[in-house]
Amino acid sequence: MKVLLIGSGGREHALAWKLTASPLLSKLYCAPGNPGIAELAELVSLDVSDHQAVIAFCKEKVIDLVIVGPEAPLVAGLADDLRAQNIRIFGPSKAAAQLEGSKGFTKDLCARFDIPTGAYGRFNNAPKAKAYIRQQGAPIVVKADGLAAGKGVVVAMTLDEALNAVDACFEGAFGSAGAEVVVEEFLDGEEASFFCICDGKTALPLGSAQDHKRVGDGDTGVNTGGMGAYAPAPVMTAQMVERTMRELIEPTMCGMSEIGAPFSGVLFAGLMITKDGPKLIEYNTRFGDPECQVLMMRLESDLLEIINAAVDGRLDEVSLDWKDEPALTVVMAAPGYPTDVKKGSVISGLEALEDVDGVKVFHAGTAQKDGQLVANGGRVLNVTAVARSVSQAQAKAYETIRKIDWPEGFYRSDIGWRAVEREKSAS
Numbered sequence: 432m433k434v435l436l437i438g439s440g441g442r443e444h445a446l447a448w449k450l451t452a453s454p455l456l457s458k459l460y461c462a463p464g465n466p467g468i469a470e471l472a473e474l475v476s477l478d479v480s481d482h483q484a485v486i487a488f489c490k491e492k493v494i495d496l497v498i499v500g501p502e503a504p505l506v507a508g509l510a511d512d513l514r515a516q517n518i519r520i521f522g523p524s525k526a527a528a529q530l531e532g533s534k535g536f537t538k539d540l541c542a543r544f545d546i547p548t549g550a551y552g553r554f555n556n557a558p559k560a561k562a563y564i565r566q567q568g569a570p571i572v573v574k575a576d577g578l579a580a581g582k583g584v585v586v587a588m589t590l591d592e593a594l595n596a597v598d599a600c601f602e603g604a605f606g607s608a609g610a611e612v613v614v615e616e617f618l619d620g621e622e623a624s625f626f627c628i629c630d631g632k633t634a635l636p637l638g639s640a641q642d643h644k645r646v647g648d649g650d651t652g653v654n655t656g657g658m659g660a661y662a663p664a665p666v667m668t669a670q671m672v673e674r675t676m677r678e679l680i681e682p683t684m685c686g687m688s689e690i691g692a693p694f695s696g697v698l699f700a701g702l703m704i705t706k707d708g709p710k711l712i713e714y715n716t717r718f719g720d721p722e723c724q725v726l727m728m729r730l731e732s733d734l735l736e737i738i739n740a741a742v743d744g745r746l747d748e749v750s751l752d753w754k755d756e757p758a759l760t761v762v763m764a765a766p767g768y769p770t771d772v773k774k775g776s777v778i779s780g781l782e783a784l785e786d787v788d789g790v791k792v793f794h795a796g797t798a799q800k801d802g803q804l805v806a807n808g809g810r811v812l813n814v815t816a817v818a819r820s821v822s823q824a825q826a827k828a829y830e831t832i833r834k835i836d837w838p839e840g841f842y843r844s845d846i847g848w849r850a851v852e853r854e855k856s857a858s
Contacts, residue, residue, distance in 0.1 A: 432735065433492060436461045436472065437479050437509075438500025441762075441795030441813040442720035445727040446500060446734070447471045448791065453735035460492065466804060467794025479504050482512040489518045496521065498738060502717050505696070506532035506578055521738045523716050526692035530683075530714040534613045535576050537714050544686035546679050548711040549616030557601045560612050564593045570617040574713075575600050577608030582769070584654065586617065618712065620705040621849070623664040624722050625675055627700075628737060631693035633746040634680050635737075638729070638753065639667035640722040641849065646769060648845045655769045656810060659846030661759040661821055662725040665853050666704050675702065675709045683714070695741060721760045721813050724793050728758035728817045759824040759847050760815040761832060763840040765796070768809035776839035778804045778811070783834065789817045790831050811840060821850035 432455050436447055444467045450456055451471045461468045462477035462485075478484055480503075489497065497513055499505055499522040508525035522528075529536040541548040549572070554560035564571055573596035575583030583605045587593035593614075600609030626637035640662035646652035667675075679700060687694045699715035699722075718726070727734070731752035740749045766773045781804070784792055793815060796808020812835070816827035825847045832842060 432456055432495040433458045434460070434735070435475075435489060435492075435494045435497045436500065437497065437504060439463050439465050439468075440500065440720055441793040441810065442718050442723040443500040444468050444793040444795070445724040445813075446498065446718070448793070449727040449730065449734040450498075453733045455733065455735045455739070460494070462488075465794045466797050466799050467792075479509070480507065482509055485509065486513060486516050486518065489513070490516075495519065496739070496742065498522070500717065502528070502531050502578060502715065505716055519742050521696060521742050523694055523696040524692060527687055527694045527696075528716045529692070530687075530694070530698070531716040532578055533576055534574050534713060535611060537711075538613060538615070540683070540686055540690075541711060544682045546682050546686075546711060547707075547709065549618050551613055551615045554612050554614065555610070557597050560597045560614055561594055563614055564590065564597070567614070567616070569593055572615040572617055573597055573600070574613045574615065575605040575609040576611035576613055577605070579605040579608040580656070582654070583608055586654075618703040618705055618710055620703045620710075621666045622712070623667050623702045623704055624660070624719050625667060625672070625700045625702055626718070626722070626726065627680055627698045628741050628746065629684065629694050629696060629698050630741045630744045630746040631688070631695045632684070632744065634676070634684050634698065635746050635749060635751065636672060636676065637697070637751070638662060638726055639664040639672070640719065640725055641666070642719065642722055643843060643846055646843075648843050653769060655764075657719070657721050657762065658764070658843045659759070659761045660719070660721045660725050661757060661824065661847040661850055662722065662729055663757065665850050671704060671709060675700065679709060679711055720795075721762055721810075724760045724813045724815045725758040728791065728815055729754045729756070754817060756817050756819055757821045757824055757850070758815060758817040759821060759828055760793075760813045761828045761842050761846045762795070762810050763812040763814060763832065763835070763837065763842045764810050765806040765808065766839050766841065772809045773839070774805070774807055775800070776806045776837065778806060778835065778837040778840070780834055780836035784831055787831065790827060791815045792831070792835075806837075806839070812837075820854055821847045822854050825851060
């Protein structure tokens with residue numbers, strides 16, 4: 432099969448790495464890709480926002496399947512335009528991608544189909560949003576309705592923080608994404624990421640992970656796109672997975688079909704595990720980043736075979752095999768991330784790590800310049816390890832980081848801390 436993978440980050444490098452292990456794959460293209468992906472695929476300089484250009488490329492190269500990594504092309508309707516040309520694509524329609532593209536849409540869906548989530552209000556002007564916030568009190572959560580690259584969410588511990596977040600949205604801090612605001616109840620508990628692969632009818636659990644959003648050790652500092660993750664999340668016990676499927680995922684799949692937007696692709700539920708059980712924080716309509724990296728390290732099954740089954744509506748015939756061992760990934764970021772990123776610093780020493788057993792370094796924001804590998808984004812490398820325990824995977828990842836020659840890069844030193852503490856208390 433000839434496959435076109437769309438995206439350029441660590442998530443896409445992990446997908447490319449897993450796809451190339453499939454005997455079904457004959458050729459992998461990636462648009463636009465990155466230097467790590469270039470070792471696995473032929474990079475293509477396509478403007479993926481130009482849907483006609485993507486269609487023309489697929490027809491010229493006789494592409495059998497398109498796999499979309501990031502959310503923006505899905506929310507923009509790339510899947511619809513390709514399907515209209517009989518090009519097979521893995522990813523939801525524009526209507527179904529509203530689950531990520533509009534937080535208000537998802538909250539309304541939850542209300543209509545009794546899916547557990549926090550109480551909320553939707554507002555298109557600041558005075559009404561602020562009145563609701565004063566009525567509810569803090570802590571409270573303020574979200575820009577649309578796509579804001581992971582930056583449009585403020586967990587406000589004080590009223591002033593919440594009111595300032597509303598002003599930021601309506602004053603254009605997040606562009607058109609902040610034209611409407613969703614104000615939500617603050618949920619208390621432990622967060623987890625839960626993934627399913629879907630074909631419009633069937634949702635097949637893909638496992639769980641736990642992300643680390645704050646930039647600093649001890650979950651301090653500002654929110655980021657994610658500074659590291661590990662899988663599986665211990666809080667997602669077999670009982671909690673069963674409840675999540677029954678109370679959240681299945682009603683969502685039925686609800687989306689009922690409104691005429693059946694969901695196919697990856698459904699990523701951001702969960703809060705509360706004293707009352709799982710509640711939905713938000714849905715994403717693609718693999719998480721960096722959660723995808725740890726999922727791919729643990730997946731034993733053929734990813735391309737699974738995706739084909741999803742595209743063809745045959746997921747009820749598929750089962751998944753996983754490594755027993757957990758995986759953990761640490762993000763190495765450029766100085767200034769996530770606010771004032773300094774690009775261009777030189778990275779070396781990765782070649783020596785290519786054959787280290789149980790370790791993979793995925794490129795997230797790198798580029799080649801004058802024959803050298805340089806940082807070209809906020810999150811730059813994902814140092815990923817699999818081992819018998821989270822503690823051992825953590826040790827292996829940090830041991831690998833110390834061998835990378837990139838003095839400007841920074842990272843958290845406590846990725847996986849919750850699971851490590853659990854392991855210590857259990858021993």
